[in-house]
Amino acid sequence: MNNPLPKKELFDIPSGIVYLDGNSLGPPLRQISRQAVEVINDEWGKDLIQAWNSANWMSMPRIVGDQIAPIIGAQPGSVAMGDTLSIKAYQALAATLELRPDRRVILSDSGNFPTDLYIAQGLIDTLDRGHKLLTPSPEDVMDMINDDVAVVYLTHVDYRTGRLHDMGAITERAHRHGAVTIWDLAHSAGAVQLAVEETRTEFAVGCTYKYLNGGPGAPAFIYIRQDIVNSIRPALSGWLGHRDPFAMAPQYDPARSTERFRIGTPPVVQFKLLHFALKIWDQISMSDIREASTRLCEQFIQEVEGRCPSLELVSPRNALNRGSQVSFESNDAYSIIQALTDQGVIGDFREPNILRFGIAPLYLDENDIVRAAQTMESVMNSECWREDRYQVKKQVT
Amino acid sequence: MNNPLPKKELFDIPSGIVYLDGNSLGPPLRQISRQAVEVINDEWGKDLIQAWNSANWMSMPRIVGDQIAPIIGAQPGSVAMGDTLSIKAYQALAATLELRPDRRVILSDSGNFPTDLYIAQGLIDTLDRGHKLLTPSPEDVMDMINDDVAVVYLTHVDYRTGRLHDMGAITERAHRHGAVTIWDLAHSAGAVQLAVEETRTEFAVGCTYKYLNGGPGAPAFIYIRQDIVNSIRPALSGWLGHRDPFAMAPQYDPARSTERFRIGTPPVVQFKLLHFALKIWDQISMSDIREASTRLCEQFIQEVEGRCPSLELVSPRNALNRGSQVSFESNDAYSIIQALTDQGVIGDFREPNILRFGIAPLYLDENDIVRAAQTMESVMNSECWREDRYQVKKQVT
Known part of the structure; x- marks a missing residue:
């Protein structure tokens, strides 16, 4: 086995814990709290307002965006950072509807994460121009792409089942029909290999607190x-997306770059933590991640199915159609997850009846998988x- | 003098510095970095995903909102937290335009902070219904309130001059004409006495990194x-504004409370820092703040005018019409501010020709004011x- 993963030494997972919820909240890297102390005491505390320049605070969103870019298969300068995924989805969706002013269909699916759907519902009501949000089953999306569709708006990896959309094929079909695309990579970035730029998708959004x-x-x-x-009008036209924010001009004039998707003052402490957390990705190959993820997911499925016959796999069995998580169904899913947590195996519950386990190969190995499955067996029995x-x-x- | 201010012992301002830029970025409280270490190492590090419950992360926005409320003269439960001021302004403005669907005028002023204006410009373009943003001089706002105005949208304290709008009178006149109001309190919260609820304004927004x-x-x-x-439809309808976010329902259904103005996952580390910073306000009376602020501002004006005759006061001379900052004009404002900073007196420059000095009575006293004015005299001479x-x-x- 030449795969250098896991790299458990980078983390301080509490002893006795098998952490299968890094798809919801990744664990802290060792020493990450030092970054917070540094930014607070040395930068904010000593340089005060001047730290915006001296500690490069104002450039952090661009610097961190350039760390994200290679992880998702994009070039430097093409990723803007800030706010929350909901806001980024709003920015993307508002832009795409303006790019296709004569079309009224937002094509999503029933597996999309609720906030993506809610944001679309809110925007539709704000615009009040008769847009429709369609949410067919994930399997039916491909067939529903036609010339009425303004935007195909999907989460790449289903947050409940881990089902993986074919990003390349869907984007290609969308483009063939004149639609634009937005991919939510919340459960993909750092979990699966991505070639965002190669797909020619117009937009991708994601969060950074999972994988x-x-x-x-x-x-x-x-x-x-x-x-x-540069042809996109930012709907959320905050001052830090301005071409020259500190000119304090009365008229909005967006930056001639990705920076136009910045909005307000960045949360500097969180940016410093994220910047630190992303540094490890220089040394990590996404193909190693994917290889280890696939191997551990398959091991987990096999172990759990062998030991816990009452749990039914709801993730795709074929690794090619699955992200880096494995989910099972049970009517008692919520209670089982609580009992597992008490015994040191942390996954999570998702409505209505799903036990969800994220497999993050950065800090999980075969022994963890066996230990998790054994604990599940004991809890079930x-x-x-x-x-x-x-x-x-x-x-x- | 019975005023217990300043409370310099709460801060670690670097020695030799007179910090007159707390209106842009307030300094850190002593020991605040410990909060970051605690949330990172003890909560995130030990409890991992469970910290959302065990450390009450999910409730932090409400808890912190309840700390802000008394500072601005509002009741608990009436303040939602998160995102940036630009986003909060967008939420408020989108809501007010829906509250007055037959009106097309957004009345602001030329002294409003650019991001407020930019956000309005962006929203007007998104809606594409012929709304107009008016930006008369601050002095002319009152006379321009009429029955065409949907919303009066102002920053309470002018970021350049420190000029203070009469929030009560303007709100009252707006309401008399059937308009709603949004007050941006960025330069007011923690700086001047506020009675937001008493004014009956529909909305107020603000940031928390200044005073x-x-x-x-x-x-x-x-x-x-x-x-x-509960009659307001949130335009930015993110999942954490949902009535029951973890039901993961397909349809947005807003919380029956202020929580509907939440959007996405809160930046927990920044929230913990803010929560800590706000604790001191329990012990501080806003009338003491205002008394000390007025006294120090007047001293500063007198000292600077006596020593630096070439600098022209652009802040209102009457304290009743001024927030907690003092600004002067000079064609060489930018360079003077740089030279002052080098000599330990930190104010800031604002376009086109303004030297701006924030007077925060929490950590400034008469000696600081004299020291600042002496340094200015020396730099000018x-x-x-x-x-x-x-x-x-x-x-x-």
Whole structure:
């Protein structure tokens, strides 16, 4: 085995824990808190307002965008950072509807993450021009792409099942029908190999706190195909997307670059953490990630199916159609997840009945997979998940 | 003098510095970096995904909103937190235009901060319904409020001159003419006494990294008058504004509260810093702040006018019409600010010719004011600001 993964030494996962929820929130890198201390005490504390220049705070979004770019298969300068995925999705969607003013269909799917759908619903109501959001089953999307579609608006890897859309084929068909595309890479960036630029998609968006380990609420990203960037009118026209923000001109005049997708003052501390977390990706090959992910996912499926026959696989069995997570169905999914967590195996529950396990090869190995499956077997056989304490719904699932 | 301010012991301003730029970026409180270490190492590091519940991360925006509320004269539960001021302004403006669907005028002024104007310009183009943004001189706003105005959209304290709008009178006149109001409190919160709720304004927005010392890029706030909150359709309809986000329902259904103005995943580390920074306000009376601010501003004006006759005051001379900053004009403003900074007196430059000095009574006293004025006198008399190195424009001014 020549694959250099995992790199457990980069992390301080608490001992006794098998962490299968890095698809929701990646763990902190070792020493990442030092970055926070440095930015707070040395930059903010010593340089005060001047740190915007001296510590390069104002350029952090561009610097971090250039770290994201190779991870998603894009060139430097094509990724803007900031805000949250919801806001980045709004920016992309508003832009695409203006690019296709005569079309009224937003084609998504029923597996898209709710915030993507909600953002579309809100924008449709704001515009009040009769746009329609279609959410067929993921399997039916391809056939529904036609000349009425303004934008194909999908999450690449389904947050519940891990099902992977064929980004290249869908984008190509969309373009053939004159539609534009937005890919949400929340569950893809750092998890699967991506060639965003090669697909010629107009937009991609994503978050950085899952497989990229940027920390809770880390800034989101938006990729814009560079041949169209300067023809796009930013709907969220904040001052830091201005061509010359500190001219304080009365009229908005967007930057002649990806920077026009910046909006307001960047959360500098979160940016510093993310910047640090992304440094490790210089040394990591996405093909090693994918190879290890596939191997560990297959091992996990085999182990769990062998040990827990009552859990039904809902992720695609074929690795080519699956991201870096494995999900099972059970009517008792919520309680089982609580019991597993108590025994040190952390996955999560998704409505209505899904046990979801993220497989992040940066910090997981074969022993973790066996340990997780053994614990699942023990929980299922003992039925300890029936205990009252595992029935209480928490605020965040 | 019974005023307990300043409270210099709360801060670690570098020695030799007189910091007159807390209106742009407040300094860090002592020990604030410990908060970052705690959230990163103890919460994120140990509890991983579970920290969303165990460390109450998901409730941080509400908890912090309830800290902001008394500072601006609002009740608990009426302030939502997150994102940036630009986004909060967009949310408010989109809502107000829907509240007055038959009106087309957004009345702002030429002293409004650019991002507020840019956001309005962007929204007008998105809606494409013939809305007009008017930007008369601040002095003319009152007379321009009439029955055509959908929304009066102003920054309370002018970022350049420190001129203070009469929030009560303008809001009252706007309401008399059937218009709604949005007040940007970026330069007011923590600087002047506010009675947001008493004015009956529908919306107020603001940032927290100036007089509230939340740190670079700290989350912004939005206040919504509680009798209308549930009738407002959020234009930026992200999942965390949903009534039940973790139900992952396909249809957006906003929270029946101020929480509907939440959008995406909160930047938890920045929230923890802000939460810590706001704790000191329990012990601070806004009337003490205002008294000290007025006294120090008047002292500063007197000292500078006495020592630097070539600098012309552009802030209102009457404290009742002024926020907590003092600005002067000079054709050489940029270079003078650079030279002052080099000598430990930190203010900032604003286009086209303004020297701007924020007076934050939390960490400034009479000696600082004298020291600043003496340094200004020395810089003006020596003309050291003419040196080449002070002519170079930096990225951030």
